[in-house]
Amino acid sequence: MPTSVAGAIDFHPLRPRPEADAIEIVDQTRLPHEWLTVRIATADEAAHAIRTMQVRGAPLIGATAAYGLALALRADASDANLGAARAQLLATRPTAVNLRWALDRCVRAVESLPPSARAAAAWREADAIAAEDVTTNRAIGEHGLRLIEHLAAHTQPVQILTHCNAGALATLAFGTATAPIYLAHEAGITVHVWVSETRPRLQGAKLTTWELRARGVPHTLIVDAAGAALMRQGRVDIVLVGADRVAANGDVCNKIGTYEKALAAKDNGVPFYAAVPSTTIDWTIADGAGIPIEERAADEVLLLGGDASIAPPGTAVANPAFDVTPARLLTGIITERGVCAPGKLRTLFPE
Numbered sequence: 437m438p439t440s441v442a443g444a445i446d447f448h449p450l451r452p453r454p455e456a457d458a459i460e461i462v463d464q465t466r467l468p469h470e471w472l473t474v475r476i477a478t479a480d481e482a483a484h485a486i487r488t489m490q491v492r493g494a495p496l497i498g499a500t501a502a503y504g505l506a507l508a509l510r511a512d513a514s515d516a517n518l519g520a521a522r523a524q525l526l527a528t529r530p531t532a533v534n535l536r537w538a539l540d541r542c543v544r545a546v547e548s549l550p551p552s553a554r555a556a557a558a559w560r561e562a563d564a565i566a567a568e569d570v571t572t573n574r575a576i577g578e579h580g581l582r583l584i585e586h587l588a589a590h591t592q593p594v595q596i597l598t599h600c601n602a603g604a605l606a607t608l609a610f611g612t613a614t615a616p617i618y619l620a621h622e623a624g625i626t627v628h629v630w631v632s633e634t635r636p637r638l639q640g641a642k643l644t645t646w647e648l649r650a651r652g653v654p655h656t657l658i659v660d661a662a663g664a665a666l667m668r669q670g671r672v673d674i675v676l677v678g679a680d681r682v683a684a685n686g687d688v689c690n691k692i693g694t695y696e697k698a699l700a701a702k703d704n705g706v707p708f709y710a711a712v713p714s715t716t717i718d719w720t721i722a723d724g725a726g727i728p729i730e731e732r733a734a735d736e737v738l739l740l741g742g743d744a745s746i747a748p749p750g751t752a753v754a755n756p757a758f759d760v761t762p763a764r765l766l767t768g769i770i771t772e773r774g775v776c777a778p779g780k781l782r783t784l785f786p787e
């Protein structure tokens with residue numbers, strides 16, 4: 437397991453291995469204890485990796501699905517298998533729209549080709565999706581860096597709160613919410629990150645701390661409920677989160693608990709930004725009410741860390757994995773094309 441990561445992309449949550457007809461992913465369910473790579477050679481295996489959250493995070497889910505489709509076409513490039521593989525991969529997780537976006541992009545790239553040309557074309561498309569994610573996140577980082585620089589002119593360390601993992605592990609590199617943090621750190625700005633643990637699956641505690649540590653970014657782990665108190669005490673200068681799907685009006689769907697942080701930020705005058713690649717914007721949905729929210733298993737809540745029971749047997753559980761933060765609670769959205777008011781996404785991405 438790498439303990440020190442210098443530069444931009446020294447660890448890879450996903451590596452294409454075309455010579456082996458496969459991709460290699462890092463099993464994120466094993467972090468922070470073990471850096472275990474898993475070979476994915478079929479669409480079934482790609483679907484399993486997404487469903488079980490060996491890979492997770494909206495952009496990484498999308499790229500994994502794209503390669504999964506290419507692998508399916510290597511085995512059988514018929515129209516029937518193209519449709520079946522798309523449906524199988526799309527059914528793995530409902531909320532992150534990058535999944536549908538990546539699959540549809542690959543389908544469009546291959547459907548008019550003869551079957552013999554489809555697998556290679558799909559693989560090229562998956563490579564392009566992966567490469568574009570790196571440049572997109574770098575651009576998000578640069579736009580977000582301006583916000584941190586502005587804060588740093590008045591106070592250092594700049595105190596940043598983030599939720600879940602919208603980091604390098606959730607993408608092909610840099611992360612979205614973490615990209616401005618990494619660039620600020622590399623630029624010599626003193627930053628400190630409050631990492632909320634992110635019950636129930638603990639992506640903040642397990643993953644965000646892991647990658648911030650790997651890059652040497654100072655950080656402190658907090659329980660989810662501590663964020664609002666820290667904001668009230670004036671110990672947070674900016675909140676930076678990612679997104680799984682953003683509606684056309686700028687409502688932001690992200691990991692459960694994001695909405696509470698946004699409410700607390702609004703009440704305390706703390707700027708609150710979502711870092712969002714355009715691949716996460718769902719223009720077909722007018723507002724957040726139309727976003728499907730994944731409901732996950734009760735055991736994630738009943739069993740702390742996967743094994744220690746914390747409630748009487750049979751206790752009823754609700755486990756929505758995501759929530760929607762209304763656009764009015766956001767200060768802005770950071771995209772690869774710049775920062776805009778949440779209701780003004782079309783000014784950056786005209787039809």
Ligand code: MRU
Binds near residue numbers: 602611612639678680
């Ligand atoms: O359930 P997860 O771990 O896939 O949820 C991840 C998030 O909510 C991230 O914040 C989001 O996907 C953005 S990743 C750049």
